[in-house]
Amino acid sequence: MPGVLQEKVAVITGGTSGIGLSIAHRFVQEGARVFVTGRDAGRLDEAVQELGPAATGVQSDISVLADLDTLYARVRDEAGRIDVLVANAGIVADAALGAHTEENVDLTLAVNIKGTLFTVQKALPLLADGASVLVIGSSNSVRPNEHLEVYSASKAALSNLVHNWARQSRERRFRVNALSPGPTRTPALLRAAGGDADQFAEAVVPLGRLADAAEIAEAALFLASDASSFVTGAELFADGGYTRA
Template sequence: MTGVLAGKVAVVTGANSGIGLAIAKRFAAEGARVFLAGRRQEPLDAAVAEIGPAATGVRADVSVQTDLDDLYSVVRAEAGRIDVLVANAGSAVPERLGEITEEAIDATFGTNVKGTIFTVQKALPLLSDGASIVVTGSTSTLRPGPNLEVYGASKAAVRNLVRSWALSARERKFRVNVLSPGPTETPGLAGAVGPDVHQLSSQVPLGRIGRPDEIAAAATFLASDASSFVNGADWFVDGGQAQV
């Protein structure tokens, strides 16, 4: 197998659909063995079938620590290491100030912040020297969307976590970066803003929203040795939405 990720072992969370699935597919196409984690078994099975023998699916909710233990037990038994970790699983519960519920905060921060922390922390014993960690952020850290202030706050917390983790790169021998998509045509975006996701095109200087494969291309660069001197960065793939 050839490709920029040939021979590498990758783990992608939130890989049932959307950006996570696109990343897993691109990684496999570039030669990686990919472990996909997702909360829902049926779409996870479909994703694995679509990718083929390079993919292994493990049902896991990143907000549940025992699920993460199960995920990494499978990776340890079948591959023995992790070269690329993509902490992509995320949750958004649209609620506006004055109507924000404790349940929405717990769900959003449980997945986006706690889930990200333990996805990375529990992977540490398996990370190979020079491993690349990619954490999915959001343009909402700079340009919050209406009724998504809790989500934006959770992604801002993730960005700050990566800044801190980047300081451990020398000791831990990994690189860690944030990948921040702009509006991208995914089921998750439709769930947050409604089915007409293309209404957001007016906010993007390029005049359109993104495609999952475009985010996956950037993730592949951050996962590969081509980005070997990139650490602690926030890579925006947003058509300029949060840049101008």
């Protein structure tokens, strides 16, 4: 039986680890051809090997607009269109008030806001009619962590952008939604929280645990597929109830 993304072309930024890589795996399982990006060439090669022949890797930093031009030129030449765009790439370089540095604030905003905005804008000429654009947000957009205040603000900005872009769905002929995970078992989270991650989740997440990245990928598949054909401008919190606790 054909997968729900059979013969679809998907672009996933930041697709070399964690949630992005899980989404790429899930899309490939459903028949998509995927282009994944990452800044680290070695990790990108490993991800493409994991994903198999349906995957193409393009080394890219979304905060560098020339890199985005290179990415989309490759997609145009090799696939001709984009059916699903997942703007997943993001960065956490943050601190609490009193400990911010200009370098880290600039980096967070350049990747998470500017990079995401131009990831979508530069894709417009390639988006097929009815394409699904999926922006990966965070539960921090509505329940900010005091040590991640600039990151949280950047994710709140993405929610606002998605709501604005959805108003243009008719003339642009695409759907756009935000997927905002809660605490998720990813390499980045485990590096930051160490052994405290599971105890944190048990204490504050109503479902009592961290999400697996594969669970977030299932939510992404719904928003990417025709199952969500009348959904645009939405923000889906895949957070185990974290933002409502």
